[in-house]
Amino acid sequence: MERLNVGILIFPGVEILDFAGPYEVFSRTRMEPGTESRRSEDSAPFRVFTVSPEPGPLETTGALTVTADYSFADWAEAPAGPAPAMDLLLVPGGFGTRALLHDHRTMEWVRARAGTVRWTTSVCTGALILAQAGLLRGRRATTHWASLDLLEELDPTVSVERDARVVHEGIVTSAGVAAGMDMAFELVAQICGEGVAEETARYIEYRWPPAPASGS
Amino acid sequence: MERLNVGILIFPGVEILDFAGPYEVFSRTRMEPGTESRRSEDSAPFRVFTVSPEPGPLETTGALTVTADYSFADWAEAPAGPAPAMDLLLVPGGFGTRALLHDHRTMEWVRARAGTVRWTTSVCTGALILAQAGLLRGRRATTHWASLDLLEELDPTVSVERDARVVHEGIVTSAGVAAGMDMAFELVAQICGEGVAEETARYIEYRWPPAPASGS
Numbered sequence A, B: 001m002e003r004l005n006v007g008i009l010i011f012p013g014v015e016i017l018d019f020a021g022p023y024e025v026f027s028r029t030r031m032e033p034g035t036e037s038r039r040s041e042d043s044a045p046f047r048v049f050t051v052s053p054e055p056g057p058l059e060t061t062g063a064l065t066v067t068a069d070y071s072f073a074d075w076a077e078a079p080a081g082p083a084p085a086m087d088l089l090l091v092p093g094g095f096g097t098r099a100l101l102h103d104h105r106t107m108e109w110v111r112a113r114a115g116t117v118r119w120t121t122s123v124c125t126g127a128l129i130l131a132q133a134g135l136l137r138g139r140r141a142t143t144h145w146a147s148l149d150l151l152e153e154l155d156p157t158v159s160v161e162r163d164a165r166v167v168h169e170g171i172v173t174s175a176g177v178a179a180g181m182d183m184a185f186e187l188v189a190q191i192c193g194e195g196v197a198e199e200t201a202r203y204i205e206y207r208w209p210p211a212p213a214s215g216s
Helices: A016-028 A104-114 A126-132 A145-154 A179-192 A194-203 B016-028 B104-114 B126-132 B145-154 B179-192 B194-203
Strands: A004-009 A046-052 A057-059 A065-067 A088-091 A119-122 A166-169 A171-174 B004-009 B046-052 B057-059 B065-067 B088-091 B119-122 B166-169 B171-174
Touching (some): A004 A016, A016 A179, A016 A194, A016 B016, A104 A126, A119 A126, A119 A179, A126 A145, A179 A194, B016 B046, B016 B179, B119 B126, B171 B179
Parallel strands (some): A004 A088, A088 A119, B004 B046, B088 B119, B119 B171
Antiparallel strands (some): A065 B065, B057 B065
């Protein structure tokens, strides 16, 4: 089985659950069901790592201290450098996205990765970064409910979906914070099969797929 | 408004979402609704920090690198030392709990904190640590579904609740991983009111309170 590399961007002021939710989902997925399989990487379909603009520890919203596995500089030396190829790029949100919107290096790095990965994805206001990088042009997309208007302003060619939890249109965007876990499960289902996604949801006791709305 | 100190234990092999889920919930709760209030701590009812047995970075399940704000040694010097008083202790789970069950210092630290906080809580197999420390004697409690039998073995006086997502009996225990977020919201509701909990759930787009099971 080919193991897929999931690269998660983190930065000062990243919303904890935006990245930690999908990190949990991808890193705990196993093709082999049960608890024992979670003790090793043997049947893990994903290898998850984090990347930050600068090396060294950073603080999320709420001041949790996290250190990324790689920094942008590791890609400057690619392919000779230490940076692994990515199959899936995940851009989370948080108040820290606002500073990145005007950071040339971040835009360059995100665009370059998006050009090589199979899946470009965002959680919450991570969609603002993708929009600013020009990656959502003419696509349907979503973001945190409080940033729907800003997404539309950043790129008026985007068809902003105001009620969707996850939008798949080449690029996969999700609504706020916890919606990133639903997005991760939808991707696991698409890549590994529904059964693997449902077994992983049961393992981490997350309600997925969500119960249908009452009356439906 | 009195701000409550939430201390979250983390350790090598802690399950990411076990601690990051409640960390998100407590740290993003605001008495003042809306998005602007989340930009400052002005109306934050909780101050959240992490504590690890040893100082320095550690790896969670899935190898995310996190550094706690404090280590056990900070309490050795209390009250003169840097360790803040805690109002709420949260003990998460993960495969790393197994090593801690036989770690005398961890048991001592957990017992000492539980003796002074208003709320002692666990997520997932964090309940095994509380049981081993003797804190669940004669109480109803729960844990991850795969560890229900082990919880019963560790302390046969515990009434193990096999179908509950959160059990409140002086000490608050929750089922596996994602159930810790439901526990956090129940505590926010209890401490700050239902309205504050529901508004915070809406802010982070987490489905809480959960939809009633179909047919009910």
